[in-house]
Amino acid sequence: MKLPILLLSLLVILTVNSSHAQRKLVESYSLTKENLIKDIDEYANGIEKYHVDPFSKINHKDFLNEISRIKDSAVYYDIDELLVKLFQVNALIGDEHTDIGYHFRDLFPFTFYWFQEGIYSMETLPKYDSLQLLKLIAIDNVPVDTAIKKISTIIANKNTASIRKIAPQYLTDPHILHGLKIIGSTSSIEYTFVKQDGDTLRFRAIAENALKIKLDCPMVVYKFYKYSVPKRYWYNYNSEKKSLYFNYSTCVDNKMYPFENVRNQLISIINDSLPQKLIIDLRENGGGNSTLLEPLIDKIRKSDINTFGEIFVIIGRHTFSSAIHNTMYIKNHTHAIIIGEETSGSINHYGDIRTFKLSNTGMSVYYSTKHFVLDKHNDGAIQPDIKIPETAADFIKGKDAALDYAFTH
Helix, strand or coil: CCCCHHHHHCEEECCCCCCCCCCCCCCCCCCCHHHHHHHHHHHHHHHHHHCCCCCCCCCHHHHHHHHHHHHHHHHHCCHHHHHHHHHHHHHHCCCCCCEECCCCCEECCEEEEEECCEEEEEEECHHHHHHCCCEEEEECCEEHHHHHHHHHHHCCCCCHHHHHHHHHHHCCCHHHHHHCCCCCCCCEEEEEEECCCCCEEEEEEECEECCCCCCCCEEEECCCCCCCCCCCEEEEEECCCCEEEEEECCECCECCECHHHHHHHHHHHHHHCCCCEEEEECCCCCCECHHHCHHHHHHHHCCCCCCCCCEEEEECCCCCCHHHHHHHHHHHHCCCEEEECCCCCECCEEEEEEEEECCCCCCEEEEEEEEECCCCCCCCECCCCEECCCCHHHHHHCCCHHHHHHHHC
């Protein structure tokens, strides 16, 4: 079934701002087993030397023992298994910002998204259009739940939103799936789907060079606004509904569209037009500079709109890093109601990342240089005041349930 033309016209395409979740494609690669073995000690030494506090979740001795275990057993692993072992050690550090910059080399030509009902196929090649929006239940006869549990071992942050955000992307990576012993071959995979009529469908996909296929996974459907090329931040004021919608998709200033100008325009609308509702959408925001938004929140805090029931903030699984700072700042300084899904980012977290490059494989290692404590009494994901999950049923209908709620309550 091909995605409806109307639905496609409403999609906002997302590039995820987490190093583990990013599909990075490169022209050249030095990822061989020999080079990776050479880089294991360099990785461990770099983490010890540069990370602000690498052993808060795994103690130093256990970390070194895991590194030694990988090196001692390396002869028995192929390149995929060795890479996965290194990812698993990195995940034990438990820092959502500390990661190894792995690049997808080959892909099975699908993207998947985890809705409340399960994991569904999304974008694919034109010749496989009939396989869109099908629920995935197994890969190579391995139940999808089992596969997700194995994939979660390479993800540092184990909260629900983090797994839902990151794990589905690895369902299309032949090398990670092979390294986790979920599939036996990197050349093909058998996906088992449940069609919308309830019938089961099995499909064997062939791996493709990652540089030759470009697929994006849509996150949010906006039925109210139509933007074919979303900016980093944008707003829409509806004078009839007296509602101001502000989409803040990244905490990074755009020199061609300076945030200072946008901030001044928003403040002018709030002061002059007196909207009865302000909606701040942070669902796509993966981070950047958290201080960029704070002057706007300070203005909102002092305005008449800072009344319970008039400010809604929408968050979700892609709300991460500096967007966590922004959400907590809004929560602590306004009467905003937080709606949507829980965040993948944690309230208290390591961050302010830097990188060093492994000299043999050329992979970059991202590490944290600061620890941020935003709430001394609470930790984990930010939970919405009103939970509104993303569902496949809403997606198929072209419905944005969280945005609808904000407009109508």
